[in-house]
């Protein structure tokens with residue numbers, strides 16, 4: 001190939017891989033999976049639904065074991081949460097933190113990808129100063145417990161906390177963003193911890209609430225990413241064209257002036273209700289579709305914000321489903337992107353394809369992929385044998401499947417067992433891409449692999 005042809009070829013490959021990767025789940029688009037409801041579909045159905053969308057991440061308010069198990073083997077990662085009520089004991093007792101990690105994190109690793117633990121929800125503006133002062137020690141104890149667990153995939157989990165926009169004393173213009181001086185000392189310790197551990201600052205910006213307190217038509221257009229005159233920031237000489245960028249940049253400015261410009265910002269919640277009470281301005285399907293649809297398109301464009309160009313802020317949309325048991329005005333129960341029957345409330349542009357066919361339950365067996373490493377297979381083996389319903393006795397000495405006594409052979413047996421008991425969905429045979437489905441019965445001699453031909 002002539003050099004220019006080769007260059008062209010390389011560029012084409014780069015472009016191809018860019019489009020290819022952006023066609024599937026996108027690492028910066030997440031959803032909040034709240035469960036204050038009595039009508040939600042089972043976690044397995046929900047995870048199957050998410051696999052037909054571009055959602056690559058979910059955030060839980062707790063650490064529901066059924067959801068974390070359903071995520072096993074998928075490419076979807078989870079933020080899990082410790083509740084505000086758990087902060088005092090996590091802060092005062094390192095063994096409480098170890099127990100928290102042992103029951104909410106370790107059983108699901110490494111098959112489920114847990115990206116971070118969020119300690120408390122809006123704890124600094126929770127109204128209880130003692131909780132605020134205990135937030136940092138709780139985060140420190142959890143981080144120590146993760147490291148002390150000597151589980152490699154646990155030590156890389158980030159420990160952070162989610163804050164409301166109320167931590168800002170000023171948010172307009174964005175260049176003047178600054179934290180409240182009364183929480184500054186508490187916040188300083190937390191920011192120091194986040195900066196040292198490479199953990200993100202999580203924030204809940206809601207353009208919806210900004211519109212509610214200033215319900216003019218031009219504010220609505222600014223909040224919905226629709227055409228509007230823009231807002232000029234005299235400090236930075238930037239004209240902002242949407243509220244989301246303005247709010248995120250206000251946080252960036254606040255971090256900057258607190259001395260921590262390098263801390264990554266993650267949007268833990270943002271969203272728009274599709275219905276509300278008669279006196280709730282702007283709550284309708286058109287606005288919700290405009291906000292979430294335009295937000296998703298904005299994130300996908302990778303333009304970033306004016307102060308953080310060229311990169312999309314990791315964003316968790318609120319919310320996956322309505323939470324029908326939440327108190328307050330109707331809008332509080334009306335943020336759901338999907339209905340309990342798994343249909344879309346409205347099309348926000350999240351689907352990559354038609355919803356996946358119902359659980360395949362194809363026949364077949366799940367076995368290691370050619371080229372899977374010994375470490376991967378050992379991890380699969382350990383994980384699978386630790387799961388409910390998986391019987392690893394046959395691969396113990398004297399068992400019918402003990403010979404050949406190799407990690408690969410034992411892992412194959414255990415992985416297939418897990419695939420069978422997990423419901424035989426194709427994604428139950430992923431094991432982070434170290435497994436493959438086969439229609440060839442791997443049973444041999446007296447060793448029977450459960451399963452059936454299709």
Ligand SMILES: *[C@@H]1O[C@H](CO)[C@@H](O)[C@H](O)[C@H]1NC(C)=O
Pocket residue numbers: 192195196259260262
């Ligand atoms: C934040 O972390 C970076 C990278 O580790 C370091 O260079 C910087 O000094 C830290 N900033 C503060 C204010 O501690």
